[in-house]
Amino acid sequence: MTTPLIEASETVDAIAAPTRPRRGWRSPSLIVGSVLLLVVLALALVSLVWTPYGLDQADPAARLAGPSAQHWAGTDRLGRDQFTQLMLGARTAVWIGVSSVAVAFALGTPLGLLAAAAGRLVDDAVAGVIDIVIAFPTLLLAMLLVTVYGASTTVAISAIGIGVSAEVARLARISASRVFTQDYVLAARTCGTSTPVILIRHVLPNIWHTLLVQATLAFGVAVIAEASLSYLGLGTPPPAPSWGRMLQEAQSTVGVAPWNVLLPGLAVAVAVVGVNLLGDGLREIGDPQLRTRRRATGR
Amino acid sequence: MTVLETSGLTITLDGEPLVRDVGFELAARDRVGLIGESGSGKSLTALALLGLLPAGMRASGRILIDGRDYLDAPDRQWRRVRGRTVSIVFQEPLTALDPLMPVGRQIAGPLRLHHGLNRSDAERRAIEWCDRVHLPDPARLVRALPHEISGGQRQRVALAMALACRPRVLIADEPTTALDVTVQAQILTLLDELIEETGVALLFISHDLPVVAGLARQLLVMRDGRLVESGPVDDVLRRPRSDYGRQLVASAARVTRLARPGSVSGTGGEDR
Amino acid sequence: MLGYLVRRVAWLLGSLFVAGSAVFFLLRVLPGDPAVTLLAVGSSPDELNAIRHRLGTDRPLLDQYAGWFGGLLTGHLGDSLFTRTPVLDQITGRLPVTVPLALSAFVASIVVAVPVGVFAAVRRRGLLGVAVSTLAQLGIALPIFWVGIVVVWLVAVQGRLLPPGGFPRTGWQDPAAAVGSLVLPVATLTIAQGSVLVRYVRSATLDVLNQEYVRTARSLGYSLPQALLRHGPRNGAATVVNILGILLASSLLGTVVIESVFALPGLGSLLLASVKARDLPVVQGTVFAMTATVLVIGLVVDVTQRLIDPRLGGSA
Numbered sequence: 001m002t003t004p005l006i007e008a009s010e011t012v013d014a015i016a017a018p019t020r021p022r023r024g025w026r027s028p029s030l031i032v033g034s035v036l037l038l039v040v041l042a043l044a045l046v047s048l049v050w051t052p053y054g055l056d057q058a059d060p061a062a063r064l065a066g067p068s069a070q071h072w073a074g075t076d077r078l079g080r081d082q083f084t085q086l087m088l089g090a091r092t093a094v095w096i097g098v099s100s101v102a103v104a105f106a107l108g109t110p111l112g113l114l115a116a117a118a119g120r121l122v123d124d125a126v127a128g129v130i131d132i133v134i135a136f137p138t139l140l141l142a143m144l145l146v147t148v149y150g151a152s153t154t155v156a157i158s159a160i161g162i163g164v165s166a167e168v169a170r171l172a173r174i175s176a177s178r179v180f181t182q183d184y185v186l187a188a189r190t191c192g193t194s195t196p197v198i199l200i201r202h203v204l205p206n207i208w209h210t211l212l213v214q215a216t217l218a219f220g221v222a223v224i225a226e227a228s229l230s231y232l233g234l235g236t237p238p239p240a241p242s243w244g245r246m247l248q249e250a251q252s253t254v255g256v257a258p259w260n261v262l263l264p265g266l267a268v269a270v271a272v273v274g275v276n277l278l279g280d281g282l283r284e285i286g287d288p289q290l291r292t293r294r295r296a297t298g299r
Numbered sequence: 300m301t302v303l304e305t306s307g308l309t310i311t312l313d314g315e316p317l318v319r320d321v322g323f324e325l326a327a328r329d330r331v332g333l334i335g336e337s338g339s340g341k342s343l344t345a346l347a348l349l350g351l352l353p354a355g356m357r358a359s360g361r362i363l364i365d366g367r368d369y370l371d372a373p374d375r376q377w378r379r380v381r382g383r384t385v386s387i388v389f390q391e392p393l394t395a396l397d398p399l400m401p402v403g404r405q406i407a408g409p410l411r412l413h414h415g416l417n418r419s420d421a422e423r424r425a426i427e428w429c430d431r432v433h434l435p436d437p438a439r440l441v442r443a444l445p446h447e448i449s450g451g452q453r454q455r456v457a458l459a460m461a462l463a464c465r466p467r468v469l470i471a472d473e474p475t476t477a478l479d480v481t482v483q484a485q486i487l488t489l490l491d492e493l494i495e496e497t498g499v500a501l502l503f504i505s506h507d508l509p510v511v512a513g514l515a516r517q518l519l520v521m522r523d524g525r526l527v528e529s530g531p532v533d534d535v536l537r538r539p540r541s542d543y544g545r546q547l548v549a550s551a552a553r554v555t556r557l558a559r560p561g562s563v564s565g566t567g568g569e570d571r
Numbered sequence: 572m573l574g575y576l577v578r579r580v581a582w583l584l585g586s587l588f589v590a591g592s593a594v595f596f597l598l599r600v601l602p603g604d605p606a607v608t609l610l611a612v613g614s615s616p617d618e619l620n621a622i623r624h625r626l627g628t629d630r631p632l633l634d635q636y637a638g639w640f641g642g643l644l645t646g647h648l649g650d651s652l653f654t655r656t657p658v659l660d661q662i663t664g665r666l667p668v669t670v671p672l673a674l675s676a677f678v679a680s681i682v683v684a685v686p687v688g689v690f691a692a693v694r695r696r697g698l699l700g701v702a703v704s705t706l707a708q709l710g711i712a713l714p715i716f717w718v719g720i721v722v723v724w725l726v727a728v729q730g731r732l733l734p735p736g737g738f739p740r741t742g743w744q745d746p747a748a749a750v751g752s753l754v755l756p757v758a759t760l761t762i763a764q765g766s767v768l769v770r771y772v773r774s775a776t777l778d779v780l781n782q783e784y785v786r787t788a789r790s791l792g793y794s795l796p797q798a799l800l801r802h803g804p805r806n807g808a809a810t811v812v813n814i815l816g817i818l819l820a821s822s823l824l825g826t827v828v829i830e831s832v833f834a835l836p837g838l839g840s841l842l843l844a845s846v847k848a849r850d851l852p853v854v855q856g857t858v859f860a861m862t863a864t865v866l867v868i869g870l871v872v873d874v875t876q877r878l879i880d881p882r883l884g885g886s887a
Contacts, residue, residue, distance in 0.1 A: 128586075131586070132586050132589050135865050135869060136865075137820075137862075137865065140824070143846045143854065147845075147846050147851065147854045227714045228714055231714070232827075234846065244714070244716075247714075247720065254724040254728060255728040255729075261717070261724065262721075265713060265717035265720075268714050268717065269709065269713050272711075272713075273712045276708065351790060354696070375794075378793070379792070380792075381790055382791035383792060389790075394783040395786075397788075397805070397806065399880065400802070408788070408791065444881065446882055457787075464791075
């Protein structure tokens with residue numbers, strides 16, 4: 001049996017919308033990620049106008065020295081200042097990271113949009129190309145290019161850019177085709193709106209955010225790839241410093257000077273973790289579904 | 300004999316109340332309809348009665364099952380009543396069933412869990428249950444996957460699953476909302492037949508007053524997390540005491556008047 | 572299923588053709604005469620022509636192209652420019668290092684990461700669950716060679732427990748020494764791949780946990796672990812197979828870097844040395860062999876997924 005335990009009082013005004021504290025721009029991942037990334041960017045930018053020492057300025061008396069007031073990050077086996085190299089390495093990492101992400105998006109976005117907008121035949125063809133490029137690892141592509149052209153910054157950027165572009169194209173294609181199947185796009189089509197207009201008015205506004213998140217993640221991938229190529233001796237050639245080559249040079253002296261290994265590794269980790277956290281934070285802010293889901297939890 | 304009783308049931312998320320001070324009881328053969336618009340907290344109430352609130356939500360008040368308060372009971376104790384004393388059928392059978400497990404094994408599962416039946420006995424009972432919910436060719440159907448049978452058939456499977464261990468309370472959370480109108484009527488008929496046969500107490504949750512009124516004898520109306528009406532169906536329909544109750548009855552009356560001639564037209568038979 | 576298999580194999584052959592062509596054209600048609608890059612500045616035209624003849628670059632391009640594919644079909648990948656030994660022999664000679672390395676790391680990653688990932692999902696709000704996820708995130712952000720150097724430093728240099736690198740000259744004739752020299756490389760690869768796998772397994776598990784059929788199972792009296800055990804394997808399997816394919820492919824590629832860190836004479840170091848020496852036939856053959864392996868893994872993954880989840884049937 002049912003027992004009415006409360007009065008039938010009309011409290012229409014008390015709408016119990018369960019709003020969890022909306023973190024949005026104050027989400028921890030966004031803040032921590034931005035701070036880490038800013039550290040790397042600051043190192044790179046300052047290195048343009050100032051470094052503690054010159055790159056080739058060796059101090060033979062202080063070889064493999066530990067961190068000190070003179071050399072904040074110690075010195076390498078030639079007595080060169082490691083902090084200077086870390087700063088210049090940040091510049092290389094940011095430069096190659098940004099350029100290869102730019103290459104990846106310049107190639108991948110139009111390709112993905114084309115596939116989504118065009119008919120079945122083009123779509124299948126592009127999807128096939130994307131699958132093959134994804135299966136063709138960036139590292140192997142870089143190795144092929146280095147074999148022909150020799151190691152250079154351009155080769156590193158092209159290889160990483162092409163490698164990442166496949167992933168970008170795949171994502172652009174999937175998110176754009178999802179928009180293309182929406183009813184409001186169908187409605188726009190019935191009104192005679194042309195495909196380019198639909199792309200600009202409906203598709204891009206709906207997918208740019210996903211692509212932005214992808215760009216942050218791609219930057220992280222590019223930084224690791226750059227470090228790996230330099231470590232293998234396939235990246236930016238000397239004398240331009242790079243975190244990867246610092247590690248390669250420090251490997252044999254790790255027993256004597258472990259900080260020379262730890263610090264460049266830490267630098268890579270700060271850059272990658274920073275950009276990944278930033279990506280997570282952006283995804284949280286931008287995903288309208290996540291937002292409403294958060295607002296309507298449990299309903 | 301009261302099986303399930305709740306009083307002062309309040310559900311909060313991060314301190315915000317979503318359901319406030321709800322109370323009612325269910326005894327054998329009771330048929331209670333719980334009606335309210337989406338977001339009024341009726342589904343949360345149902346989940347709370349099984350101790351299955353989403354993580355982060357907290358319930359307070361009392362939930363008595365056979366006289367014992369389960370509100371803060373550990374999962375271990377809840378598990379002994381779930382499926383055995385209180386069962387639930389959810390809205391969307393396509394997602395409520397495991398898409399990759401043959402439906403017979405899904406029905407047999409709780410029988411093996413609670414009654415300790417071996418595999419073949421449980422399978423045999425599953426076939427019997429498929430027959431009781433009028434699924435065609437039960438011996439063959441138990442081997443089908445959910446996507447291979449129709450929506451109505453899936454909901455029949457879900458009903459068989461929920462009733463297999465002979466619970467004394469069945470909570471039906473919008474069980475017909477995801478179905479076609481004709482199939483909906485068939486499922487309601489089946490539900491009516493099953494609760495008559497088994498004597499299970501029914502808590503039927505819906506946003507659709509005519510559907511609830513056809514099946515329930517008692518009516519609870521929820522709005523913004525509170526109960527605003529309760530009583531025998533006829534009383535609530537004739538003399539709603541809250542503004543919301545009056546609106547609900549008025550709009551339902553308009554719809555039914557429109558639909559009355561022939562009530563449901565179109566041919567059934569998609570589902571059996 | 573048979574129809575799908577036929578289409579999928581046809582697709583694989585097509586991909587192999589495209590990959591083979593890409594490798595060929597990237598190395599031959601791009602500006603720059605390979606023969607010139609091979610020789611020191613100031614070599615005589617005769618020397619150049621001799622090299623061109625050995626490379627086959629004095630023949631018409633289409634002729635070379637046909638020759639390359641003919642070679643692929645018959646297993647003749649050409650000879651190394653420097654050692655003059657057949658490329659195929661060089662590749663197979665390196666497999667006893669690379670295959671055990673990649674496969675052990677693959678298996679070890681699964682053994683470690685699957686339970687850890689499931690745990691991280693079930694306890695995602697607990698302290699330990701969050702700690703596991705954070706560590707995995709860090710593991711993904713760290714370059715694999717850095718992990719390798721640190722492992723060498725901690726275990727081999729500080730602890731003097733295992734050799735810091737190298738492989739016994741006699742290969743597997745001394746199994747203990749061979750295994751000993753693979754322990755650290757496998758451990759490094761496992762840390763790197765395992766971190767990735769933990770994240771995948773965690774999110775696949777969360778996916779299953781959030782499904783309504785898990786709620787149904789719980790409403791019928793199953794505990795959360797029981798429900799996960801009842802529904803997880805069959806519903807997570809398709810995703811997991813996909814992840815395992817990616818993992819196997821990346822274990823193979825990871826060996827390129829790992830073999831460099833630990834100075835192991837495997838396929839990866841063969842490739843790296845050939846790239847630096849511009850030994851075109853070896854680079855071409857090794858890159859194609861690795862790519863082909865990745866593509867074949869992809870085929871196995873797709874077919875297995877199809878076998879696991881009948882809902883994928885129908886369209887290709």
